[in-house]
Amino acid sequence: MVLMVRDIMTVGVPTCPPDTLIIELIEVMVEKSLEGMVVQNFDGHAIGYISRAVLIKAYAAGNFEEMKAEEIMINELPQLPPDIPITTAAQMMIDMNVRVVYMTHRAGGIEYPAALVTYDHIISHMANKDGAPPKTVGIQAERKSPIDLFIERRDAAILKNRPKNKQGE
Numbered sequence: 001m002v003l004m005v006r007d008i009m010t011v012g013v014p015t016c017p018p019d020t021l022i023i024e025l026i027e028v029m030v031e032k033s034l035e036g037m038v039v040q041n042f043d044g045h046a047i048g049y050i051s052r053a054v055l056i057k058a059y060a061a062g063n064f065e066e067m068k069a070e071e072i073m074i075n076e077l078p079q080l081p082p083d084i085p086i087t088t089a090a091q092m093m094i095d096m097n098v099r100v101v102y103m104t105h106r107a108g109g110i111e112y113p114a115a116l117v118t119y120d121h122i123i124s125h126m127a128n129k130d131g132a133p134p135k136t137v138g139i140q141a142e143r144k145s146p147i148d149l150f151i152e153r154r155d156a157a158i159l160k161n162r163p164k165n166k167q168g169e
Contacts, residue, residue, distance in 0.1 A: 006082035018070035048073035
C-alpha cells in the first residue's frame, strides 16, 4: 500500500496577518513546535510564509524584535498536491530546500492554506512499523467540529482580553 501525502498531512494551518510582530510569531512557533507559519492578508489570501530558517536570518540581521511578518516572509508558499506518494513529497521537499509544505484550497475566489506536511510527519511515518496512517493526521484524523473550535478560540480571546482587576488577577 502506497501512502499519499493526504494520509499523513495535518489539516489546519497556523496563520498570521502581515503586521504581526516577529517576536509574537516566535513565541507561538516555540510554544506549538511549529516549522512555519503562513502569512495571510486581510482578505484571507496566503501571501507568504515564515520558516524557522527565515527567523534565524532575521535574528542574524539584528533588530528582529521590531520587525513584522511582512518584512521577512518568503513570498511564495511551498506547495504540494495531497495526492502524491510520501516518497515523492520527501524528494520534492529536499529539492525545494524546505521542511514544511502546504496544501491549499480555493473557495470563493480565495486561495488559503488548508493542510501541511513537515519533516516530522515523514519521520513519524517512517517510524510507524505497521505502515498504516496514524490516527492523528491525514484526511481520516479525528477533529473538533468547527463550532467547537470557534467556541474554544472565542473563549481564549475573551480571557486574553479581559481587563485585570486592581490586584492583577
